[in-house]
Amino acid sequence: MAESHVMSYESRIPPFAHQRIILYLSGSLHRRAMMNDVCKEDVYRQLFLGLSERLRNYLYYHCGDASQAEDLTQEAFLRLWEYCRKVPPEKAKAFLYRVGYNLFLDGIKHQKVVLKFRNQPAEEKAVESPEFEYETREFEARLWDTIAAMPENSRVVFLMNRLDGMTYREIAELLEISVKAVEKRMKGALEVVRGLV
């Protein structure tokens, strides 16, 4: 009776099943150890120090408001902490950009976006001549007006490339889009800026 029970139990389990089960368990343990990384204080801080500035810039290119961009960045990192068990460190970048952008979209519903791209004080430079100075200022003003008015997606990609020095591939990875799509958005921006040059 007991023997036949053992027999039927053995026959149900395919060969090497035990090894597979052990592999599966150790794999899931390993995954779990990895997953908890973002929950570790030092990992989380390193992520913030490494990613926050570009994330803030990215959100700034969307909303055009420096202090709003900082708030959105902080909120995105708070969400990352909240979900630290579910977000492995290598996915943290894309998670932050996605969450930051979604938070920005949520904010839009409440208030119309007001672009304030030119509130940054321009660096004081040695004045070459009043006319040249005036021309430069005037060109700058036209350029930023153009940028504020261009399609949002093109503007963001253009400024990420121009001001944060990111390659199309880096941008594509962060925004989870293809390199082709980044290039398309760049072309859109160049078309607009060309009109000024």
Next chain:
Amino acid sequence: MEPQQPDNDILLRWLNGELSGEELRRWESSEGYRRWQSVQAALERGAPRPMDHEAALARLLAARHKRSRASTRRLRLIWVSGIAAAIAGLALLLWLFRPAPEWATGLAAKEAITLPDGSEVILNASSALRYKDNRKGSGREVELEGEAYFSVTKGSTFQVSTALGSVQVLGTRFNVFARGQRFEVSCLEGKVLVRTDSRQDTLLPGQGLKKTEGATDTFTTEATTPSWTNGQSSFQLAPLPEVFREMERQYGIQILAPDLAGRTFTGRFPHDDLEVALKAVCEAMGLEYTILDEGKVRITE
């Protein structure tokens, strides 16, 4: 040919740092390149301010701390309200399934009870009365073990259930005795309906029904209240063992008697004097009694 504007492809690749040496040299010597340099300069003057990482991190950690405190507060609130709800639910359950009120008397004790509907009950010694189902609104259905005298206020049907039969009335006074195999109902006022396994009888004032192991008989009584409610027990052709058992209950004693089956007693004994009670029964029946220690009485022929 030197185009004023580079084509989009060159520009796109230049901005991504993809131009090869030759292409780059040609592009950097063009007029368009100089223009784009000034665009880049203008862009950089409008670039976002560099971030103060340490200050931003401190702000973030403060906000995180505040939020985690808020969430533990929220969690605590959920806990507290959950526990409160559980207690309230438990209280409701206890109230819904609260035990029916119950009265019981010990040996040598009687108890007068006024039921919620105004009916009065006197419970004889070693008896118990309880409501059959407390959740029913009328509350006029009781269960009895032992003996009780009922004075029921008029109203809906009042029912007394015992192990041996039930009594149904609308408003009247009656006595119910239900112990062992003996079931006895006497009607003193009004009209009562007595149901036993075998039959159904309507009793009028002065009538009684007596059911023992074998037979069911009706009898008449002249009493206006059961004598036991007035401090004595009276018997009409009652089996002698029953009489002594009643005496045991009324005095809380133990009576050691020889086999007295088949003999009956007619008469009464009081509840307040054991000597008088024993004398009343024994003299009539030609028996002797001895009061022993520890609440025991021996009866001899």
